[in-house]
Amino acid sequence: MDSIRKISMFPLLRFLSSEDHGMPTGYDHLVIIGNGAVKNGWEPVLKTLREHGWRSSEFQSPLFKKPTQFNAAHCLSIISFVFRMLRNAFFKDPSRIDFLSVIQEINEFKEELCKNFKEAEKEKSISLRSDLAEIIKKIGINNSSLNTGYITLNWDELLWSRCEEFPNLIQLHGRVGLPYSLIFxxxxxxxxNIIEVLQKKKVYDISSEQHRMLGKNNIYSELSRNHYWALNWFENVKKLFIWGVNFNEYDCELNSILFVMKNVSLNEIYVLDTQCSNRVDFLSKIMNFDITKFKCIQVNDL
Structure with a gap:
């Protein structure tokens, strides 16, 4: 690692910097990492869904009794929907404190989820499927810390804990070290961010304790920073690598960035996936890029 540069740290973002270089606007190479790149990546989620023991009637359906890897994201989206629905209802009528018990249970679920992820990382029951540096090396790219950035969509800290290997990193959906930062x-x-603005303007007459229960617990600015700099990194990259991302209706945060990004320097897009052709078809449309810029790579072939 360049001895001149130090690592600037934020709760969900870090990067190599120096006195002559502030926050980087982007890198020649950018690697996007999804849950498909993690071995047993869904296990902490499934464990939490199975063992939580929901008290609220909203989560008593068979879907939550026997969750699978194929419907876990749907379960999480329902949890998120219920949270937002009750939060908005409470904002409209703060006298409905009965809504807060369900909201509090969802917050407890998030705490348990993060605890299970941390235990899985400690026990090494989840891990990157292959050595990331080796994959990039086989593709023929120089994995220099100065020209490569990483954006992970995962909540785990498999990359965050390896600061020397992955110094330039954005945890786009939050990380388990900060339970309130999780984007479902x-x-x-x-x-x-809108909730934070409305709270500062005193639009909602609620207590600070209730605000912490209903929001992201003072992590708003970090989520905004994440989104802003992720967009910058996307718009300045020359070679993009996408590993283990489904690109379905659940990937709203990433899809929104890809839809609005404008990049005239992006030459090649490597998609590392067992269903590569399906991903390429979707990406060429949402990014409005010619399909010839995409290179399909089967991870198993490496």
Whole structure:
């Protein structure tokens, strides 16, 4: 690592910097990492869904009794929907404190989820499927700390804990070290920023304790910073690598960035996925890029 540069740290973002270089606007190479790149990546989620023991009637359906890897994201999106629905209802009528018990239970679920992820990382029951540096090396790219950035969509801290290997990193959906930072499937960080603005303007007459229960617990500015700099990194990259991302209706935060990004320097997009052709078809449309810029790579072939 360049001895001149130090690592500037934020709760959900870090990067190599120096006195001559502030926050980087982007890198030649950018690697996007989804849950498909993690071995047993859904296990902490499934464990939490199975063991939480929901008290609220909203979560008594068979879907929550026997969750699977194929419907776990749907379960999380329902949890998010219920949270936002009750939060908005409470904002409209703060006398309805009965809504807060369900909201508090969802917050407890998030705490348990983060605890299970931390235990899985400690026990090494979840891990990156392959050595990331080796994958990039085999593709023929120089994995220099100075020209490569990483954006992970995962909540785990498998990359965050390896600061020397991955110094330039954005945890786009939050991380388990900060339970209130988690962005659930179908959620957008902008929604949380709006809540913060309205609270500062005293639009909602609620207590600070209630605000902490209903929001992201003073992490709003970090979520906004995440989104802003992720967009900058996307718009300045020359070679983009996408590993293990489904690109379905649950990936709202990432899809929103890809839809609005404008990049004239992006030459190649490598998609590392067992269903590569399906991902390429979707990406070429949402990014409005010619399909010839995409290169399909089967991870198993590496």
């Amino acid at each position: 499937p179908t959620e957008l960080s902008i929604d949380e």
